[in-house]
Amino acid sequence: MTNKIPNSVIGAVSSVLAEHYYSHSTLNSLFMESGAPGGVPEGNCETKCSSWLRRCNDDSTVDPMQVLGQVIQKFMDLEPDDWNQKIGPGQERIRASLAKNQLTYQMNGFITLAGASPAAKSLADFFKAGDFSSIEAEFERAISQVDRDPHAAITASSAIIEALCKTYIETRQLDMPTMQTIGPLWRVVQQHLGLNIDRTLQDDQKRILQGLASIVDGIGAYRTHIGSAHGRGIEPPKIVVSEARLAVHASHTIVIFVMERWLGAMRSV
Missing domain, CATH: 1.20.120 (Four Helix Bundle (Hemerythrin (Met), subunit A))
Structure with a gap:
């Protein structure tokens, strides 16, 4: 499995997370806590997410897929509810983007190859x-x-x-x-x-x-x-x-x- 986050996944994740959290301070906390490198990127919430994920791909000291898994974990592990009807569609959008790149999300922040053996x-x-x-x-x-x-x-x-x-x-x-x-x-x-x-x-x-x-x-x-x-x-x-x-x-x-x-x-x- 490639260790780089595909561009289409970066786009989907950035759009979904920006709409879900809509807070610079929350996103800063989320990415820092997940091990994303460097200082806070400039731009709106979606641009910030995209820039930070691309930076992960360019930084040889971090595991981009591990950071991605931790960044999306809290959102992906949420139970869709009537109060926030965008959670389910947002989760499906991320899953679909991962699937197009032969990847899949598993509970607790694991990104693995789609159809991987049960060992994953x-x-x-x-x-x-x-x-x-x-x-x-x-x-x-x-x-x-x-x-x-x-x-x-x-x-x-x-x-x-x-x-x-x-x-x-x-x-x-x-x-x-x-x-x-x-x-x-x-x-x-x-x-x-x-x-x-x-x-x-x-x-x-x-x-x-x-x-x-x-x-x-x-x-x-x-x-x-x-x-x-x-x-x-x-x-x-x-x-x-x-x-x-x-x-x-x-x-x-x-x-x-x-x-x-x-x-x-x-x-x-």
Whole structure:
């Protein structure tokens, strides 16, 4: 699969996102959070989207398809509703443009070849299958970005936790929180995780889980501040590489803990 974003896809995505978000600050935040390189391009919302996606194609330090997937993820994963009747047609326009270029969009921001083998799965598929090796590979990819782009590494690790929580909640048929951000999602999962049956150890485990909740909130805050364009101009806040690496490794620990608990519960059924 070519790593360049086709011109027709750039055109469709730029038009749809500009009409959906119609806000420069929101689009700035979206593209920065998704790892798009450089400062904010000039022009109206549609021109800005187009310029940033083309810049991704020209920058050898980024993966254009990965950025594209993250840029369109929030919009493509929305459920069409009567309140905003443009969501469905916009999603179909993007899917049609991808299909003309033998590409397809999958949940959680994955762009793959149309008709690709089942190996091209989403994060949700990995979690449901208990595919530890694939999740490890996702974290290895995040770690590989730390030195070059610590902001993108934190964004990736935060997205993995969010995908884990959403998949866990849906699979367990729990109530999805109204705010589907990392903090509220984690709190639903945390409350459902079984504690050690030994009462002496339950209190100890509660302390650890409370600590994990603080870590999750911190990672979510990192992502928000790094991705937010409000009050900081066009450059994201500086973050030391060691701090980003700590956040990614902490995310990895949380995800593997939940997966092990989840897989153990499934095996006992």
